[in-house]
Amino acid sequence: MKRVLANARIGVIRAYRRARNGHAKSRIIRVIIVGDRSGLPERLDPRCVYVLGATTHKWALLDCPCGRGHTIELNLANPARTRWKVTINNAGQPSVHPSIDYRGQPRCHYWLRDGRIRWAPNGRSAAEPQR
Ligand SMILES: [Zn+2]
Numbered sequence: 001m002k003r004v005l006a007n008a009r010i011g012v013i014r015a016y017r018r019a020r021n022g023h024a025k026s027r028i029i030r031v032i033i034v035g036d037r038s039g040l041p042e043r044l045d046p047r048c049v050y051v052l053g054a055t056t057h058k059w060a061l062l063d064c065p066c067g068r069g070h071t072i073e074l075n076l077a078n079p080a081r082t083r084w085k086v087t088i089n090n091a092g093q094p095s096v097h098p099s100i101d102y103r104g105q106p107r108c109h110y111w112l113r114d115g116r117i118r119w120a121p122n123g124r125s126a127a128e129p130q131r
Pocket of ligand 1: 066067070107108
């Protein structure tokens with residue numbers, strides 16, 4: 001029952017974000033560190049960044065704030081690929097460097113700073129369906 005409620009809450013947050021066309025002042029308010037993928041919930045909480053790897057932080061995962069329900073995976077450790085850095089301020093709010101640029105269809109390009117999503121001006125592609 002608890003899981004049903006959690007999934008309903010996730011659905012509401014995503015619907016709200018889609019309705020605002022991704023430009024809502026979405027917030028990602030905390031970081032959850034898990035040992036590996038088995039520690040992830042069935043559906044990621046849209047207001048959390050999940051860091052994989054308890055000792056060496058290997059990946060950061062988040063439910064994309066566009067609300068469409070795709071997962072962003074950021075490499076934190078492998079030097080052979082683009083690497084991101086997740087930092088946490090005194091209030092526990094995450095920042096991610098550099099910007100997150102999902103070059104899918106549509107594109108999702110934004111910054112996460114101190115728990116707030118700021119969309120790049122070019123952050124959404126023209127193919128974005130109007131809802
Ligand atoms: Zn997205």
